[in-house]
Amino acid sequence: MKKYVYSFNEGTAAMKSLLGGKGANLAEMTKIGLPVPSGFTVTTEACNEYYNAGEKLWNELKEEVLNHLANLEEKMGKRLGAVENTLLVSVRSGSPISMPGMMDTILNLGLNDETVEGLASATNNPRFAYDSYRRFIQMFGDVVLEIPKYKFDSILEKKKDEKNIEEDTDLTAVDLQVIIEEYKAIVKREKNIDFPQDVKDQLFMSIEAVFRSWNNPRAKVYRNLNDISDTLGTAVNIQSMVFGNMGETSGTGVAFTRDPSTGEKKLFGEFLMNAQGEDVVAGIRTPKPIEELRSKMPQAYDRFLEVANLLEEHYKDMQDIEFTIENSNLYILQTRNGKRTALAAVNIAVDMVKEERLTKEEAIMRIDPLQVEKLLHPTFDEEELKKATEITRGLPASSGAATGKIYFTPEDVVAAKNRGEKAILVRMETSPEDIEGMVASEGILTARGGMTSHAAVVARGMGKCCIAGAGEIRIEESNKFFKAGERLYREGEYISLDGNQGIVYEGEIPTTESQLTENFVELMTWADNIRQLKIRTNADTSRDAEKAIEFGAEGIGLCRTEHMFFEESRIYAIRKMILSTTEEARRNALEQLLPMQRQDFAEIFKAMGPRPVTIRLLDPPLHEFLPHDEEDIKQLAEKMEVSYYQLQEIVNDLKEMNPMLGHRGCRLAVTYPEIYEMQVKAIIEAAIIVKEKEGINVIPEIMIPLIGEIKEFQYVKGIVERTAKEILVERKADLQYLIGTMIEIPRAAVTADEIAAEAEFFSFGTNDLTQMTYGYSRDDAGKFIGEYKEKNILEKDPFQRIDRKGVGKLMEIAVKLGKTARPNIKLGICGEHGGDPNSIEFCHLLNLDYVSCSPYRVPVARLAAAQAAINNKDQRK
């Protein structure tokens, strides 16, 4: 029979996929002798089985749980449901990949009308007992019975108002008994059941609730956002309770072994005396810095410090540790690798190499490449910041800078974002329901909660700027303003958040580019030494090119020439070209564009210095350059001195049923060779000029788009070569250049041997290749791709991550055939996948020479390429 339940002393850290992260760590900590309250774990396999079984617990599982419970009772000398020596347990979720705040937890399970009395007399602390029971009913009601939490909260608030007190801790035992009765009445009213008094019912119902919570909408959103598979499942950890709320020698806290914002090597955390853990996490009471524990309870603090070091050493990573002190005894409830900002991640990884805890390769593997991009994003302009008016301060919960308009609900933030506005989410505190609004926001400001509150943890995970616990402001969500001092800040007004300092400013503050830290530069150097892929960038201007070089780009993989045509002065010439009816008129119009294109290319060549530059000749269909609505056509007709109807007819003539598959790319050059002739002329002349003026040996790589057939390539190559030769002869210049092609049409992939015989390089245009391989129009697939993901037909949007099975297979075929015909053919990728770590790994495995991505993705790609090399040491052919 399959084993579905493991005692903490049966597992290890390696059993994460079975026991979940939390369960595996509890087991590991138990194994290395840390003070962990005993318990057992119901496995993730049980969770999956639960879903397979139609969302029901089955009898064998229940028995196995009860057996482990009996063992636990024996070990603890307590019994669940007993009045004397009553055992209370926590029930927590724990999936193989940490999903903070997403899953539900139940504490104090085992309390009922009888055991609460036993607990009261055993601890000689009735207030604690009733408070525990009160909390239990509330959590059970919320998580298991799905009764809206505010219904319980409002009773508590009402009681506090009645008694005119601030803190929950000021409620007396009698108050709490009254509250308990009212809580039970809510349960009765809402669910038409009595609050379960059978403790085994409580246990099984809670286990089921944890399983169910795996598929709650928040969890799904989080998984989708973080690319976590739906099939992992969650484990359930049942652990004997210890109490941080047993009086003034008890407390609870959360601490990181290093600063999760900066990575600084010092204990970083918070605690609350006489409280349970959720008080810290939920941000309801603002906790104290962990340092203050040293003076309050020196022994416990020292013991904690010792344990923290031990854990970091053991896991070789920064730990996020939950602890509870029960009557001066320290218990470790949980440890996990701590979430951190990108900055902290880099600093910790580099520091740990210096501390000789990690090798360079291990350090590189510690960084999520996508997170690195956030390091590159702007911070406030220092000068502007000096002039800015401070509104208030809070905790610097997640670093970065953000500026945007104030909105008070996640829905409003999402709506604002959809309107194209930048929005700041301002909220009392955040909860998992708010996640979409948090995603859509530029930054988050909360009035309550600490560094480990929901808002802080989630924002750091997202790399999003967050200021938490700005307790001075008063938020009136329903009136859509917040008040700081006497001043009102209304919905739609700009504010700016400095996530590094925790300062909120009035208005919109301009930002400057972020500084690349020394540690970052060092880490990247390590990555550069390991990776085998070159990293190029997609850049259409010298400004983009310069930025990309700063980020480490080694060349341009894609310079799109069409973007150069959209400027006011140029679009006129290109439109004149399109409206021409003779080749001569077209040539005249193109003649006007030539000096501008030449200048563009010269600037780019200059910026790139000796680095290779791949220029793609005109790609989009001509109708993209023409207006389409009546008014614009009328205006243009006037300017062009043609009749409206004439122009309308041309616009209609150029319209296509499926422009994606229409008259574009090299197909234009077959019809109008003069367009590519002009572009080649501009490229070659620019290269000659830069070579002569700057002494840079430019070797342009001229890329022909949308090739599907070798004769097509030969035809267009002929145009390029003739044009280039003419100029070189005319100028008596000597210049090397390459002619290659995009591989973006399935037919090009399967006939790549023929094409490679003529083409000096291939660049995979995986955007179009994905469109044609799947038969998905990017412009239209939005209508069904969401549903495809929801129904698990697509695991991932193939426009984001290369579909290895289909698109990837065609790439494989193309690489193989291409190398057959031209063993040293230069191979790259310039689709958007070039900046996606998973796709970069695939490119590494395919033996491409380079990936090309947007400038801000260049460091991401450098790191991802290094990780690919480390992960696949012997797999690159």
Place this chain on the structure above:
Amino acid sequence: MKKYVYSFNEGTAAMKSLLGGKGANLAEMTKIGLPVPSGFTVTTEACNEYYNAGEKLWNELKEEVLNHLANLEEKMGKRLGAVENTLLVSVRSGSPISMPGMMDTILNLGLNDETVEGLASATNNPRFAYDSYRRFIQMFGDVVLEIPKYKFDSILEKKKDEKNIEEDTDLTAVDLQVIIEEYKAIVKREKNIDFPQDVKDQLFMSIEAVFRSWNNPRAKVYRNLNDISDTLGTAVNIQSMVFGNMGETSGTGVAFTRDPSTGEKKLFGEFLMNAQGEDVVAGIRTPKPIEELRSKMPQAYDRFLEVANLLEEHYKDMQDIEFTIENSNLYILQTRNGKRTALAAVNIAVDMVKEERLTKEEAIMRIDPLQVEKLLHPTFDEEELKKATEITRGLPASSGAATGKIYFTPEDVVAAKNRGEKAILVRMETSPEDIEGMVASEGILTARGGMTSHAAVVARGMGKCCIAGAGEIRIEESNKFFKAGERLYREGEYISLDGNQGIVYEGEIPTTESQLTENFVELMTWADNIRQLKIRTNADTSRDAEKAIEFGAEGIGLCRTEHMFFEESRIYAIRKMILSTTEEARRNALEQLLPMQRQDFAEIFKAMGPRPVTIRLLDPPLHEFLPHDEEDIKQLAEKMEVSYYQLQEIVNDLKEMNPMLGHRGCRLAVTYPEIYEMQVKAIIEAAIIVKEKEGINVIPEIMIPLIGEIKEFQYVKGIVERTAKEILVERKADLQYLIGTMIEIPRAAVTADEIAAEAEFFSFGTNDLTQMTYGYSRDDAGKFIGEYKEKNILEKDPFQRIDRKGVGKLMEIAVKLGKTARPNIKLGICGEHGGDPNSIEFCHLLNLDYVSCSPYRVPVARLAAAQAAINNKDQRK
């Protein structure tokens, strides 16, 4: 050194690609001892070299030609350019594949102001000599110097008018001398050169002209139309002249060894006394039936009969022979396999098997599969024909029946066709310039010319109805009418042509289906016994299905269910479905469609009997069912009782940038499973009904379109299976059915192993597969595909013939992978390529089980499949 020139006695029939068809046959005839005038052939390789060398003759070639000329002179005892014993030669083109009327010919070369006098005195026939010189100048002027022919003609006509004579033969020697001077004056005026008197210049200029003519526009159109490669080149045959115009014991003619219209075994041809061959071909004088030669020149006739039999026996095919009688001596100028109607082709092939000249396989190989389709086309309804009014009669030059409006120029015919009209081209005589008009016409009527005139030969090649030489009518092209008796028939009036009888009728005459002849049925039976591919049909109605069965279809390979929705009563329901905003409303609308679809399927199943039927579930995007222009939307809105704006919004919402790659096929079923549920219900219920009522064991093959990913197939298969099961359970019925998929998306091809694990059959949808593999939108590619073919980038429109290298490669991958996963998977094709012989051969080589094509293509496919089997005996794996 490469040999570029061959004497006729150096070659054989097998050297067709080097010597051209004509040259190889002249050599072959020389070899077997026939009376062929001596000569030599400049090879097709020389033609290609001529183009490579920049369209210039090179010295080595000229020398080689002169050496062969010297040999010829020695053999003939005559000399080119000599006044006494002057040698005259013909210069004719001859490509490896016969292109009648396309290439240019020069006769009487060697005449100049001096040799003409020698010829006059040697033959003692000055009239003949001047007439030959006159003809030579005219042909040379036209073909070599490119002076419009009518300029010469008008001089001739003027002279005839002056002298009030009808026939060229009535012109005297003196008349002709005057005409010669006027002709030379035209040359001087038009080209500013004297007419070349140097006979070697004449020869080389003529050879060049033949080479040039390979690429004249008419030749290109013909090659394009007939799928002949541009790289074959043409040979040039230089042959000593014999003269059919040396007086009343001379003559010339053309004859087929069997009737090219019916295949009847009898000599069939025409001759003209005292004439050169071009008089017969050009249709300027109306020739006499060959039988009359028997009485006029019995010896020559018998000798010709003997030669004709010899040639047919030798070539084992019906021959088309050109002959000349010079002073009672018979010369064979040319023989080739004769063009014939489809009817004749079938009859000849079957007869020759019966005569034991051919094996059945050889007979099958003799028929052009595409021609066979023409046998199936309608003929006039006999009853209607009895009531029709005869206008006039001509020669039954090409069989078939045609009805349409009168137009007098090829341009008007093309324009009419583009307007959607049926047009008959009515013309004095046709010439190669008219070819596009002939293609666009329903049929052709000429007032002049015989059975071997341009119009007749070309029309037969096209399988197009033609009546030639209807000499009673008077055509006034400029006034746009023709006159028969006193009645005028004006442009735009209907006439009808009976190509089998040569009768022209007034008005539009209804047609009946053609009868399949016994020989045809027999040939098809032979083909059926040889072919390995099954032939299915694409049929959406029981009417199509019945027609296809008559033509030999063995099943339906594609039943498109969407066409069933476009009927008035149904489109309303489908629109209601589309406009529904809830699943329930959609289901209600679909409920209305169910009985109609069920009825459709039941009829088709009944028609098909035990034959397999593949039904494709809904494929097109929903917007295809909605109106798009304002007025229609308004009307529909009214009918649907929604506001115009609401409906407009829905229409806009459904619009797609690239509908080809949009929300269609199985993607619709993922979003709206209820659509496929209704269709599956209709299929399964219809099958049950037909099984119960008719006792037919229907095994429907349910085909899911546009699959690109196995999970998508699984999802939709789930819908199909659940729906089917429900009905079968409900009805307590037992029914087998298959679920398969189209392979039409490149990704499906490269992941076919995964898909085949779940799909019971594949049907290649090569239309869409070609679109996506090439990245060509069929709707838009017209804008550049013509140019691509012109520029030799595409050899053939890939939508007509499977592109074996690209699309075919993906098919190969799919077959291989599919069979890996499911060795006995059923494989077919249902794209339009299923009716294309070349593509059918490819399907044979791919080991598909069947091809599916339109009903009229079924016999084509049966024959093509047999030919594929014969051609590739050991190549099917």
